[in-house]
Amino acid sequence: MSTYDLIVIGAGPGGYVCAIRAAQLGLKVACVEGRETLGGTCLNVGCIPSKALLHASHMLHETHENFDKMGLTGAKVKVDWEKMLNYKAETVAGNTKGVEFLFKKNKIDWLKGWATIEAAGKVKVGDTVHETKNIVLATGSVPSSLPGVDVDNDTGIVVDSTGALALPKIPKSMVVIGAGVIGLELGSVYSRLGAEVTVVEYLDVITPGMDAEVQKQFQKVLTKQGLKFVLGAAVKGTSVGKGKATVTYALKKDDSEHSIEAECVLVATGRRPKVDNVGLDKLGVELTDRGFVKIDKHWATNVKGIYAIGDCVPGPMLAHKAEDEGMAVAEVIAGKHGHVNYDVIPGVIYTTPEVANVGLTEAAAKEAGHKVKIGKFPFMGNARAKAMMQADGFVKLIADAETDRVLGCHIVGPNAGEMIHEICVAMEFGASAEDVALTCHAHPTTSEAVREAALACGDGAIHV
Numbered sequence: 001m002s003t004y005d006l007i008v009i010g011a012g013p014g015g016y017v018c019a020i021r022a023a024q025l026g027l028k029v030a031c032v033e034g035r036e037t038l039g040g041t042c043l044n045v046g047c048i049p050s051k052a053l054l055h056a057s058h059m060l061h062e063t064h065e066n067f068d069k070m071g072l073t074g075a076k077v078k079v080d081w082e083k084m085l086n087y088k089a090e091t092v093a094g095n096t097k098g099v100e101f102l103f104k105k106n107k108i109d110w111l112k113g114w115a116t117i118e119a120a121g122k123v124k125v126g127d128t129v130h131e132t133k134n135i136v137l138a139t140g141s142v143p144s145s146l147p148g149v150d151v152d153n154d155t156g157i158v159v160d161s162t163g164a165l166a167l168p169k170i171p172k173s174m175v176v177i178g179a180g181v182i183g184l185e186l187g188s189v190y191s192r193l194g195a196e197v198t199v200v201e202y203l204d205v206i207t208p209g210m211d212a213e214v215q216k217q218f219q220k221v222l223t224k225q226g227l228k229f230v231l232g233a234a235v236k237g238t239s240v241g242k243g244k245a246t247v248t249y250a251l252k253k254d255d256s257e258h259s260i261e262a263e264c265v266l267v268a269t270g271r272r273p274k275v276d277n278v279g280l281d282k283l284g285v286e287l288t289d290r291g292f293v294k295i296d297k298h299w300a301t302n303v304k305g306i307y308a309i310g311d312c313v314p315g316p317m318l319a320h321k322a323e324d325e326g327m328a329v330a331e332v333i334a335g336k337h338g339h340v341n342y343d344v345i346p347g348v349i350y351t352t353p354e355v356a357n358v359g360l361t362e363a364a365a366k367e368a369g370h371k372v373k374i375g376k377f378p379f380m381g382n383a384r385a386k387a388m389m390q391a392d393g394f395v396k397l398i399a400d401a402e403t404d405r406v407l408g409c410h411i412v413g414p415n416a417g418e419m420i421h422e423i424c425v426a427m428e429f430g431a432s433a434e435d436v437a438l439t440c441h442a443h444p445t446t447s448e449a450v451r452e453a454a455l456a457c458g459d460g461a462i463h464v
């Protein structure tokens, strides 16, 4: 048994990044992970496998919809589902093995198994109790359950996001419950692979919390791609028959009850923090009323020597937010000044087109008391997007009308998830819309649309 400076519990993006940074800062570090592979939900059953399926299904969509228009003709491409799942598995394995390599490189011990905390400074894995000066909880989250809906990933009929990444076959029809990030990314995948997809959403809009114009445009584009939406509908339950499920929902406007049948139902109604298997209750670690681990601004819980980061603490459930917190808490534990700017955390939906945002929405900026100016630029005016046949969408930049300081940016369009970082950097440096507008952007790139939106905050965009 060895004594560590830090034991991190959970090797997802929050936990493994924390372990690496702490080791780089000279601490003796171990990370406990009970899965067969490192990387947590993100690498194993989240961000990474879903991106492989999104990429493959996007390629298929391009061959069917746009290849002929570009003069690429020939035999029609077909889907080999087993092969596609292998490609997904190889993508995952490459990444999880990469983390294992980084652990070895940084001399981090991987304690294989599920951890329980016996007391502050004592972490039990299997039959061994390891001593440590500090503990970081990075236990992540799991899909929330919905009353009346029994998920069974083995049969592949009513599944959560994990089951939807490994369906036994491509269903002919799919009902997605919840028009959030998971529902729309995976709904898009199966729609492109040939399923009739209907999304049932409780709210009257899709992607809750996003800028209203983005919500509208994004729904329009997805509808054009073949997805159907039933909004303002509360799902009451599912029943499973022979190879099919029936989803029952009530429309909020008149309480009328309806049902739809589908070969597969994806439940994507949010995730909840995973905090129930490490013994926090016995230690007296305080939780919030929504079940997250309560922390102060240095990620410390109320029990000395125990910190928490990532999906198990309040804030957006995003891998990159967890990574930032992982680095910051490692610095705090090493006696430095870890910091996360929660005002500049981008969000991306990896559909085609992508949707990306950072900072305040127009409504939130006004609510916060800003007089705002809006610069909007459509991708129809962007040469590169047109050449790529992806000119649906726009960039919307929000700046303070008095100071010109950039407050937020919302993009629906090609490469949105990459382009948003220009605005993240601008916001980190307190830039004005004019700063962005005066920065030379290479032509022809989709990023020119960001500059045009910034120009539209001033004397006007050029290409509209």
Ligand SMILES: NC(=O)c1ccc[n+]([C@@H]2O[C@H](COP(=O)([O-])OP(=O)(O)OC[C@H]3O[C@@H](n4cnc5c(N)ncnc54)[C@H](O)[C@@H]3O)[C@@H](O)[C@H]2O)c1
Pocket: 047, 146, 177, 178, 179, 180, 181, 182, 183, 185, 200, 201, 202, 203, 207, 208, 233, 234, 235, 236, 268, 269, 270, 271, 316, 317, 318, 347, 348, 349, 350
């Ligand atoms: N690309 C990414 O960044 C990415 C990808 C996947 C997941 N995530 C994160 O994972 C978390 C979970 O994602 P998610 O999409 O499951 O949750 P979400 O909270 O984004 O969306 C869930 C949706 O389900 C709806 N809903 C809830 N109960 C319902 C009911 N009974 N009937 C109909 N609709 C109902 C909600 O109104 C909401 O719109 C989120 O925090 C998300 O940010 C992020």
